[in-house]
Amino acid sequence: MALKRTKIVDIFSPELVGEQVCVKGWVRTRRGNKHVQFIALNDGSTIKNLQIVIDLEKFSDEELKPITTGSSLHVEGTLVASQGKGQSVEVQAQTIEVYGTADPDEYPLQKKGHTLEFLREKAHLRMRTNTFGAVFRIRHHLAFAIHKFFNDKGFFYMNTPLITASDCEGAGDMFQVTTLNLGDLPKNEDGSNDYSKDFFGKPTSLTVSGQLEGELGATSLGAIYTFGPTFRAENSNTPRHLAEFWMIEPEVAFNDITDNMDLAEEFIKYCVQYALDHCKDDIEFLNQMYDNTLIDRLQGVLKQDFVRLTYTEGIKILEQSGKKFEFPVKWGVDLQSEHERYLVEQHFKRPVILTDYPREIKAFYMKLNPDNKTVAAVDCLVPGIGEIIGGSQREDDYAKLKARMDELGMKESDYDFYMDLRKYGSVRHSGFGLGFERLILFVTGMQNIRDVIPFPRTPKNANF
Ligand code: ATP
Ligand code: MN
Numbered sequence: 001m002a003l004k005r006t007k008i009v010d011i012f013s014p015e016l017v018g019e020q021v022c023v024k025g026w027v028r029t030r031r032g033n034k035h036v037q038f039i040a041l042n043d044g045s046t047i048k049n050l051q052i053v054i055d056l057e058k059f060s061d062e063e064l065k066p067i068t069t070g071s072s073l074h075v076e077g078t079l080v081a082s083q084g085k086g087q088s089v090e091v092q093a094q095t096i097e098v099y100g101t102a103d104p105d106e107y108p109l110q111k112k113g114h115t116l117e118f119l120r121e122k123a124h125l126r127m128r129t130n131t132f133g134a135v136f137r138i139r140h141h142l143a144f145a146i147h148k149f150f151n152d153k154g155f156f157y158m159n160t161p162l163i164t165a166s167d168c169e170g171a172g173d174m175f176q177v178t179t180l181n182l183g184d185l186p187k188n189e190d191g192s193n194d195y196s197k198d199f200f201g202k203p204t205s206l207t208v209s210g211q212l213e214g215e216l217g218a219t220s221l222g223a224i225y226t227f228g229p230t231f232r233a234e235n236s237n238t239p240r241h242l243a244e245f246w247m248i249e250p251e252v253a254f255n256d257i258t259d260n261m262d263l264a265e266e267f268i269k270y271c272v273q274y275a276l277d278h279c280k281d282d283i284e285f286l287n288q289m290y291d292n293t294l295i296d297r298l299q300g301v302l303k304q305d306f307v308r309l310t311y312t313e314g315i316k317i318l319e320q321s322g323k324k325f326e327f328p329v330k331w332g333v334d335l336q337s338e339h340e341r342y343l344v345e346q347h348f349k350r351p352v353i354l355t356d357y358p359r360e361i362k363a364f365y366m367k368l369n370p371d372n373k374t375v376a377a378v379d380c381l382v383p384g385i386g387e388i389i390g391g392s393q394r395e396d397d398y399a400k401l402k403a404r405m406d407e408l409g410m411k412e413s414d415y416d417f418y419m420d421l422r423k424y425g426s427v428r429h430s431g432f433g434l435g436f437e438r439l440i441l442f443v444t445g446m447q448n449i450r451d452v453i454p455f456p457r458t459p460k461n462a463n464f
Contacts, residue, residue, distance in 0.1 A: 009045035070102030134282035145274035160210030174205035206231035251431030340386035391432020
């Protein structure tokens with residue numbers, strides 16, 4: 001009977017020492033001398049490589065020739081305690097089958113120490129490196145943690161549409177979805193495009209947020225969360241923006257702005273704790289390789305309460321800082337990343353939840369405060385990134401919402417479903433959106449959002 005494969009992540013358990021094992025994976029390195037050769041084998045299940053020891057009396061040069069960096073192997077042999085340092089066990093190879101070779105003159109991941117920029121060009125192979133293996137294992141565990149967090153709290157996972165006819169909040173420029181022939185568009189008499197001929201009979205786009213539909217779920221099921229792809233055609237080439245990213249949007253009936261902040265803080269801390277508990281090896285690797293303050297920073301987040309501060313107070317601090325910002329601050333301006341980062345990194349040195357922004361710079365659906373100037377917005381800012389969460393208590397008063405939409409020139413008829421919510425059993429409710437990739441940036445300490453999603457979409461880049 002064929003020996004069952006053991007994943008490398010499971011091979012370091014003491015009971016297996018002395019046993020016959022079967023392992024499969026890709027060669028990271030091969031080194032050695034005339035008597036013995038060592039292969040570092042990795043199968044993606046862990047950042048750890050397994051050392052395969054090859055006695056050159058048992059294998060011919062011909063057999064070993066195709067075993068080069070990047071080739072894939074099936075190895076059987078005895079697992080023994082390792083004499084060398086750097087690993088606790090190793091496999092003394094008895095049989096080696098080469099599944100696939102990787103021509104050393106062509107395989108791009110030869111040299112050690114490729115730059116992250118170089119690896120971005122090789123996104124189809126970069127997951128085979130230590131760094132990206134670590135990042136994408138952490139990405140998985142965080143996704144799982146998010147579902148677990150909400151499930152354990154009794155939230156329902158809701159899937160909101162990706163194709164939409166409503167421009168939610170104008171959160172960003174949208175990608176149009178059409179089956180019309182762009183080279184030969186059907187026209188109305190006035191020369192405009194005749195969308196009645198389009199697939200949905202009207203203009204449609206990819207969603208920039210599932211929130212509006214999420215609110216419908218929350219005021220029916222009580223508490224929901226979405227977790228899905230989100231698209232923004234913003235032409236901002238920054239290390240924190242993608243054209244296609246994943247967003248988590250909880251929405252809860254009966255929650256006010258304070259409940260919303262409590263949820264946001266608990267949620268972020270839960271994800272950080274989960275990653276520290278379940279991704280220890282990978283986080284330690286990133287801490288050692290890129291940013292030796294990472295683990296301290298993550299542990300710090302768990303220990304401290306997030307600062308809660310109004311926008312107005314935040315502006316005062318920024319004005320009094322004496323710092324020359326690229327974008328000058330005064331009450332009424334939208335905060336830029338440099339402002340957000342000053343507050344969290346220099347002033348408070350911990351995460352900050354900013355609330356009560358001027359209504360003019362926030363979306364139409366945010367609850368108007370009694371001062372008639374500000375709305376019940378909450379943005380959560382973290383070190384190294386700035387905004388990671390944006391949310392609010394929603395306007396649940398029909399008349400006030402209608403008045404705001406009129407001011408902005410929005411047509412009520414485009415939002416029938418949304419207005420119905422304020423007509424039938426309207427209740428206080430709140431929610432927020434967390435950018436999944438921003439959370440991964442925060443937890444991994446990576447600097448560029450293109451490095452925390454397997455195949456990033458950014459302006460002029462949709463490869464793979
Ligand atoms: P920013 O000001 O950083 O562009 P935003 O205020 O436009 O973000 P929201 O509409 O509040 O973003 O979206 C909620 C969350 O989604 C943000 O806090 C952020 O974490 C994430 N997010 C928004 N836009 C992007 C993007 N283009 N790429 C990745 N994540 C994003
Ligand atoms: Mn925002």
